[in-house]
């Protein structure tokens with residue numbers, strides 16, 4: 179895919195990874211709609227700010243009516259409440275699913291006819307290594323990301339006949355607000371944005387951005403004992 183010819187809409191483009199994706203796409207010559215709940219928080223010269231809350235169907239509809247020339251949709255907006263499935267608040271657990279699953283699905287349902295009308299294109303869902311692995315806390319996030327991975331796989335098949343490629347990005351911790359309280363090693367979201375857009379340019383169905391994500395993907399074949407050795411004690 180020639181990135182310089184793409185018209186891209188990114189959700190959650192005002193900060194974090196979404197902003198780095200927008201900067202990378204602008205640098206490669208794409209037209210970029212930068213979606214944000216508060217468009218005034220967008221500081222991206224050359225991008226077109228667009229008001230967008232992915233959990234509000236009217237907001238999504240209005241964005242899809244404005245950005246009628248989109249050919250590449252990037253579902254990046256995300257939350258991370260840290261909620262445990264057992265003891266976390268149900269509101270937090272619901273928010274994870276409203277955002278990563280239902281919000282993302284609402285975006286895809288609204289933008290599919292737009293992309294199809296424009297001759298086809300690509301939908302990129304920002305997933306995680308935690309779509310494949312739980313780390314014992316924050317189960318709500320991992321469960322919602324796993325559902326988003328399942329949704330990515332299902333829609334890849336459903337949208338292929340419409341000439342729409344559905345791609346997933348799997349990545350471990352990046353240094354953004356989302357991981358501010360986490361001391362694990364983190365990658366620079368700028369570097370991951372480059373890897374991601376290289377993957378889109380190469381028409382990949384799945385972008386595995388780092389070694390940990392690669393290792394965990396391979397670990398899936400080994401089942402529970404490979405991924406959760408602590409359970410073997």
Ligand SMILES: NC(=O)c1ccc[n+]([C@@H]2O[C@H](COP(=O)([O-])OP(=O)(O)OC[C@H]3O[C@@H](n4cnc5c(N)ncnc54)[C@H](OP(=O)(O)O)[C@@H]3O)[C@@H](O)[C@H]2O)c1
Pocket residue numbers: 189190191192193194195196214215216230231232233253254255256257277281304305306307349350351352353354355356357
């Ligand atoms: N950081 C990591 O280590 C990591 C690793 C793997 C995957 N990811 C995924 O990468 C994506 C971006 O995360 P990040 O690290 O950049 O997080 P972040 O710094 O916390 O940014 C989250 C972004 O999502 C937006 N957002 C949240 N809910 C929204 C909604 N309902 N409608 C529209 N926008 C909404 C936020 O907007 P506001 O400014 O309005 O809050 C913000 O722009 C997420 O999908 C996340 O799950 C992150």
